[in-house]
Amino acid sequence: MNIQYVQGKPLFTTINKDKKQYSYLAENLETDVCIIGGGVTGAIASYYFSKNNIKTVLLEKKRIAHLSTSVTTSLLQYELDDNLSELQEYTTIENSLKAYNLGIKALKEIEDFIDAYENKCDYKKRDTLLYTSKKNEINSIKIEYDLRKENGLGVEYIDENTNKFSFDLKAGIISKNGGAEIDPYKYTNQLLEVSYSMGSKIYENTEVIEINHYDDYIDVITEFGCKVKAKKVIVATGYNTSLFTNKNFATKTTTFNVVTKPVSNFDGWVDKILIRDNCDPYNYLRTTIDNRLIIGGEDVSFIPGIFDENLANKKYDILENRLKSMFKYINNIEIDFKYCGTFASTPDNLGFVGPDKKHKNLWYLLGYGANGILFAILGAMMLSDLYNNIPNKDINLFKVDRFDN
Incomplete structure (x- = not known):
């Protein structure tokens, strides 16, 4: 088939x-x-x-x-899909933290590869942001921040009072050198x-x-x-x-992506940081070497052999509107690419x-x-x-x- x-x-x-x-x-x-x-x-x-x-x-x-x-968006970060406290039903916090540190090791491997063989893949080291815009999720972000900080990970906590981004943020964790982006x-x-x-x-x-x-x-x-x-x-x-x-x-889902034409400014997107929200399923955002914006998410259950074009277009519209509402100070956001693909997750x-x-x-x-x-x-x-x-x-x-x- x-x-x-x-x-x-x-x-x-x-x-x-x-x-x-x-x-x-x-x-x-x-x-x-x-x-x-x-x-x-x-x-x-x-x-x-x-x-x-x-x-x-x-x-x-x-x-x-x-x-x-x-x-693949190739938005690389050491953290897992779910917060540490949410994974305890399936594994120990010790194992999840070990996976975090192994992720940091893998990020270093990419850096070492680039150092040895030149940067031919638009590699760029980035900080990462995990955030929520919901008051009832502030505590879960705080718990995640505390667990990371207590275990030696370089993190910074931000809230409404310290938010420098143009979108609504109730609580967030910035991981210093916690990620990277590449052209896959x-x-x-x-x-x-x-x-x-x-x-x-x-x-x-x-x-x-x-x-x-x-x-x-x-x-x-x-x-x-x-x-x-x-x-x-x-x-x-x-x-x-x-x-x-x-x-x-694994559990297979279809995830959707939209990509803009190159933009002329990044007002409200501090340091072109890699962004992920705390939703389920979550949205993820990055920039590219030629100044495009990428947003993905809106996952749905994967059905083999079936592609619902109307559903896909609705998802693309949702992502475009979310991008524009988050970054209202970025001029002339215009969508250039729309595509979707299979994503698999494990407990x-x-x-x-x-x-x-x-x-x-x-x-x-x-x-x-x-x-x-x-x-x-x-x-x-x-x-x-x-x-x-x-x-x-x-x-x-x-x-x-x-x-x-």
């Missing part, structure tokens, strides 16, 4: 005109690791495995970074460019249609009959895992990293939640350690079977 994960004209694949193209697989190969999926997660995996001298082949069924990666299309391609230079083989327009498990390897069969024999297979296919397992990993806000429970040579790298890119970085580091028999206890946070009865 052809499930549509992306609708509309995404910003990043549209504005990037100089597109590198890889060939399709036309021969049989043997490798240490075969990565299935050529979005940002697969590219991250390719980079870390190649960096650790592990022979790698990456297969993408369509074009590199043109599916779910094309609609450029980042994916830069990772693959570096991976390729280190020996990784990369193929696009190469759909995997079958995998066959053996004791010490897996045969990966492509639609044109070519075979990749791999000691390990990394599933980096995002939300589409049906070829590998019947397991339902504890973490992704899934590690071996399949039935097939020891099948490993998952699924960066679900708002921190998908950061989880992919952490997971790729953990899996390359696992391949080299280096223990990493943090992988237990992302265990594939942690919600199984």
Whole structure:
């Protein structure tokens, strides 16, 4: 079944005109690791495995970074989707705080990558803002602030009296150097460019249609009959895992985005900070290197194969009106792009990293939640350690079977 994960004209694949193209697989190969999926997660995996001298082949069924990666906002922040106190039903505060600190580690990994290989992906370090405009949510923001501050995270509390933004804010937490923004299309391609230079083989327009498990390897069969024999297979296919397992990993929703034309001023948007509100589902906002504004959210339940254009247009209108009401001092806000895509969430806000429970040579790298890119970085580091028999206890946070009865 052809499930549509992306609708509309995404910003990043549209504005990037100089597109590198890889060939399709036309021969049989043997490798240490075969990565299935050529979005940002697969590219991250390719980079870390190649960096650790592990022979790698990456297969993408369509074009590199043109599916779910094309609609990611790439608003990167260490915090999770839900506040710490709200996650206690599913995990401990200690685990959530550990995830926060791992997120900071992943942000540093991106910075180190940029330092080593230049900034070819419009990377910019940013502070982040979590806020509420509702009086009855002030206490929950205060609790979150206290927990972060007590545990050594660099945070600042703001309220109505100290609010410098143009929108209504009753309480908020500014996390210093708590996030970053990138162009996900450029980042994916830069990772693959570096991976390729280190020996990784990369193929696009190469759909995997079958995998066959053996004791010490897996045969990966492509639609044109070519075979990749791999000691390990990394599933980096995002939300589409049906070829590998019947397991339902996450709750899928459709999230909507609108992007403006470049604006001439940012009055009321202090320091172009990354913004997230405390709503459920929440809204998120960022700027771009060419001075656009992006707002996303208004999530609805994902229904495979069904796209409701009227509903999408209503959501786009809501987001546009919210953006204009929040930033009434920014001149000439005009919408340029509207698109939507699939978003997946888990009860504890973490992704899934590690071996399949039935097939020891099948490993998952699924960066679900708002921190998908950061989880992919952490997971790729953990899996390359696992391949080299280096223990990493943090992988237990992302265990594939942690919600199984």
